[in-house]
Amino acid sequence: AAGVIQSPRHLIKEKRETATLKCYPIPRHDTVYWYQQGPGQDPQFLISFYEKMQSDKGSIPDRFSAQQFSDYHSELNMSSLELGDSALYFCASSPTPGGRGSDTQYFGPGTRLTVL
Amino acid sequence: QQQVKQSPQSLIVQKGGISIINCAYENTAFDYFPWYQQFPGKGPALLIAIRPDVSEKKEGRFTISFNKSAKQFSLHIMDSQPGDSATYFCAATVSGGYQKVTFGTGTKLQVIP
Numbered sequence: 001a002a003g004v005i006q007s008p009r010h011l012i013k014e015k016r017e018t019a020t021l022k023c024y025p026i027p028r029h030d031t032v033y034w035y036q037q038g039p040g041q042d043p044q045f046l047i048s049f050y051e052k053m054q055s056d057k058g059s060i061p062d063r064f065s066a067q068q069f070s071d072y073h074s075e076l077n078m079s080s081l082e083l084g085d086s087a088l089y090f091c092a093s094s095p096t097p098g099g100r101g102s103d104t105q106y107f108g109p110g111t112r113l114t115v116l
Numbered sequence: 117q118q119q120v121k122q123s124p125q126s127l128i129v130q131k132g133g134i135s136i137i138n139c140a141y142e143n144t145a146f147d148y149f150p151w152y153q154q155f156p157g158k159g160p161a162l163l164i165a166i167r168p169d170v171s172e173k174k175e176g177r178f179t180i181s182f183n184k185s186a187k188q189f190s191l192h193i194m195d196s197q198p199g200d201s202a203t204y205f206c207a208a209t210v211s212g213g214y215q216k217v218t219f220g221t222g223t224k225l226q227v228i229p
Contacts, residue, residue: 004159031214033216033217035217041222042205042219042220042221042222043160043205043217043219044219045216045217045218048214048216050214055214056214056215056216058216088157090159090160092217094214097212097214098212102211102212103148103150103165103209103211103212103215104150104162104165105150105162105209105217106162107152107159107160107161108159109158109159110157110158110159112157
């Protein structure tokens with residue numbers, strides 16, 4: 001079965017640089033979520049989108065922005081990178097809210113961002 | 117403030133033994149409780165999930181027990197195998213879709229031969 005695809009899988013950036021992470025949800029999933037997981041930490045919710053509209057917002061820094069496109073893929077843009085942004089970034093997707101299985105989020109393999 | 121509390125932080129179990137992980141929550145709006153299994157460098161993978169109207173759910177060697185009045189739930193892994201060695205996260209969310217998942221702090225399970 002098709003899973004959530006994230007790219008790139010690994011990314012190394014310098015401080016103050018920008019990064020763009022991409023997420024391709026499971027086919028027919030129209031809701032996308034972004035999470036950040038620090039070393040030894042649990043995943044923390046950043047932001048979510050449904051039908052290209054932001055549906056919820058968590059502890060996402062103002063330096064970060066995200067959007068969802070017409071094909072439902074999503075991009076997380078990170079600017080003025082800081083050392084503390086080094087983490088695993090996961091994207092998850094779920095079916096249409098209120099529909100069958102919509103409560104379950106399926107996670108991608110993650111992007112490991114290292115800021116030097 | 118951790119909305120979903122999980123214990124223990126780490127667990128070592130002999131092969132064939134029972135692994136038990138406990139979680140508690142405060143937010144009574146939560147009505148969907150998934151468990152995720154995560155291997156190093158991988159994304160969390162859904163293991164099993166339960167809703168508060170059910171006190172127990174079993175899938176293979178994995179069983180969730182749910183106590184709504186105590187706002188507690190637990191994962192039991194029967195006949196634990198070395199391949200079960202991973203980090204397990206309990207989680208909670210509000211059903212209906214596009215709601216964030218709130219994770220517990222995780223339990224690192226090691227099953228020794």
